[in-house]
Amino acid sequence: xxxxxxxxxxxxxxxxxxxxxxxxxxxxxxxxxxxxxxxxxxxxxxxxxxxxxxxxxxxxxxxxxxxxxxxxxxxxxxxxxxxxxxxxxxxxxxxxxxxxxxxxxxxxxxxxxxxxxxxxxxxxxxxxxxxxxxxxxxxxxxxxxxxxxxxxxxxxxxxxxxxxxxxxxxxxxxxxxxxxxxxxxxxxxxxxxxxxxxxxxxxxxxxxxxxxxxxxxxxxxxxxxxxxxxxxxxxxxxxxxxxxxxxxxxxxxxxxxxxxxxxxxxxxxxxx
Amino acid sequence: xxxxxxxxxxxxxxxxxxxxxxxxxxxxxxxxxxxxxxxxxxxxxxxxxxxxxxxxxxxxxxxxxxxxxxxxxxxxxxxxxxxxxxxxxxxxxxxxxxxxxxxxxxxxxxxxxxxxxxxxxxxxxxxxxxxxxxxxxxxxxxxxxxxxxxxxxxxxxxxxxxxxxxxxxxxxxxxxxxxxxxxxxxxxxxxxxxxxxxxxxxxxxxxxxxxx
Numbered sequence: 001x002x003x004x005x006x007x008x009x010x011x012x013x014x015x016x017x018x019x020x021x022x023x024x025x026x027x028x029x030x031x032x033x034x035x036x037x038x039x040x041x042x043x044x045x046x047x048x049x050x051x052x053x054x055x056x057x058x059x060x061x062x063x064x065x066x067x068x069x070x071x072x073x074x075x076x077x078x079x080x081x082x083x084x085x086x087x088x089x090x091x092x093x094x095x096x097x098x099x100x101x102x103x104x105x106x107x108x109x110x111x112x113x114x115x116x117x118x119x120x121x122x123x124x125x126x127x128x129x130x131x132x133x134x135x136x137x138x139x140x141x142x143x144x145x146x147x148x149x150x151x152x153x154x155x156x157x158x159x160x161x162x163x164x165x166x167x168x169x170x171x172x173x174x175x176x177x178x179x180x181x182x183x184x185x186x187x188x189x190x191x192x193x194x195x196x197x198x199x200x201x202x203x204x205x206x207x208x209x210x211x212x213x214x215x216x217x218x219x220x221x222x223x224x225x226x227x228x229x230x231x232x233x234x235x236x237x238x239x240x241x242x243x244x245x246x247x248x249x250x251x252x253x254x255x256x257x258x259x260x261x262x263x264x265x266x267x268x269x270x271x272x
Numbered sequence: 273x274x275x276x277x278x279x280x281x282x283x284x285x286x287x288x289x290x291x292x293x294x295x296x297x298x299x300x301x302x303x304x305x306x307x308x309x310x311x312x313x314x315x316x317x318x319x320x321x322x323x324x325x326x327x328x329x330x331x332x333x334x335x336x337x338x339x340x341x342x343x344x345x346x347x348x349x350x351x352x353x354x355x356x357x358x359x360x361x362x363x364x365x366x367x368x369x370x371x372x373x374x375x376x377x378x379x380x381x382x383x384x385x386x387x388x389x390x391x392x393x394x395x396x397x398x399x400x401x402x403x404x405x406x407x408x409x410x411x412x413x414x415x416x417x418x419x420x421x422x423x424x425x426x427x428x429x430x431x432x433x434x435x436x437x438x439x440x441x442x443x444x445x446x447x448x449x450x451x452x453x454x455x456x457x458x459x460x461x462x463x464x465x466x467x468x469x470x471x472x473x474x475x476x477x478x479x480x481x482x483x484x
Contacts (some may be wrong), residue, residue: 010468013475018389019452039408043377046409048475050381051482052447053388054421055428056346058338062355065341069333069359073326073366164397175275190275207422214423243419256430257423264419265275 007031009036009045016045058211128198170194173226175263177244179206184237188230188244189262193222196248203229203249205257209242209267217244219253241267285347314379314416321369329366335416336380337362347391347448357390376408380415392450413482431481435474438462440446 007015007028013021015028034040061240153159175190188204196202201221205214246263247254281462302416312320312331320328340361344354361383365372376382385407415421441460445451453467460467 010472013472014453019448021447043408046385047377047381048479050384050409051428051478053343053384055432056342059342059345061337061341062351065355069362070330072363073329143460147273177275207419213426245419250318263275264417266418
């Protein structure tokens with residue numbers, strides 16, 4: 001398994017895939033605990049595996065999945081049922097304790113022990129909860145004090161207010177796009193674009209909603225003021241888009257976009 | 273529709289001197305509103321999750337749930353079980369946000385690996401082979417935006433589709449079916465060493481072509 005001083009890449013890949021036997025995994029873990037180099041390679045392999053996972057076609061969530069999750073985290077924050085359990089009184093019937101003897105006495109003693117054990121458990125839970133609440137109160141008080149300090153500073157009449165901005169900062173690039181899927185018609189007006197190096201160009205992409213490959217939607221170069229536009233490029237009609245993006249490509253354009261995306265915008269859910 | 277640059281360099285804290293953990297309810301509400309329109313970075317959303325903001329957690333869910341569910345579904349081939357895996361992963365992230373830190377890689381990539389591992393655990397009906405907080409990965413891939421994800425997904429599908437068939441097969445059997453190299457060797461009739469080499473070669477090719 002060892003490749004000289006290190007775990008071989010083959011075995012590290014299998015370890016990342018969690019497909020080694022228990023013994024083999026234990027040996028790798030032991031080596032990893034002492035080897036930064038193999039840890040780094042394992043992290044890279046997991047990064048590769050994340051990309052393999054990304055190759056899976058996206059499927060819609062089951063109906064109601066989001067609501068179920070939101071309800072679950074809301075319930076976790078306010079455990080009303082748990083609170084009720086903590087405050088519920090425990091009744092003890094004293095009359096039965098006096099009227100039985102012999103085995104019934106032992107049974108009653110056993111029952112009391114069980115109740116006592118239960119009470120002990122509840123007490124320990126209550127203590128843990130009390131500790132947690134105390135910690136939260138401390139945190140909230142610290143936050144409140146900080147917030148009050150901030151509020152005083154912001155509202156103080158004697159406070160000096162100064163606007164700071166970076167000198168000669170270039171405004172952030174942005175683009176406004178209008179798209180009519182039915183006719184395959186599109187206009188993009190982009191502003192504040194960075195100059196394009198020689199041999200390069202900006203390229204606009206339509207990202208189809210059905211998950212198919214991005215469609216090239218025109219090349220453009222900004223003018224000296226950083227303004228650029230694409231007007232009625234030749235693109236197929238009837239394509240439902242989920243997003244648009246702009247990348248920088250070689251001057252002749254590209255059939256597939258090259259990361260990073262320089263400008264991006266998602267189509268609103270309403271399609272407007 | 274407006275197009276804007278992705279991944280602002282100082283998301284969330286650029287115009288608010290108060291760290292998320294010290295904000296008042298109102299400030300958090302304003303912050304949440306800002307994020308609705310500005311799309312918060314994963315880091316700023318996780319910062320808000322750590323101070324128990326449900327809105328931030330639901331934004332993370334909206335961003336990555338389909339991706340996580342799709343991976344679990346690909347492994348388990350059962351929508352109910354796949355949803356169980358997805359719900360468990362996001363709920364665990366909500367209850368223990370410290371199980372992920374940015375030092376463990378990008379949130380999207382981390383969730384993908386955790387989703388695959390959890391789904392394989394379920395498929396093999398075994399206890400979790402590795403706690404999620406031990407999953408560390410190196411990935412600079414930005415999966416925060418829908419557009420970026422779509423483009424990278426297309427690229428990865430193209431690269432994997434162009435790998436030699438035997439490499440594709442070994443990788444798919446190991447990754448999506450959780451078969452060990454000896455099980456793959458038995459299934460394909462290939463020597464163990466060949467199977468190992470094919471899996472490693474597939475991953476190496478994928479990395480190199482993504483970096484190219």
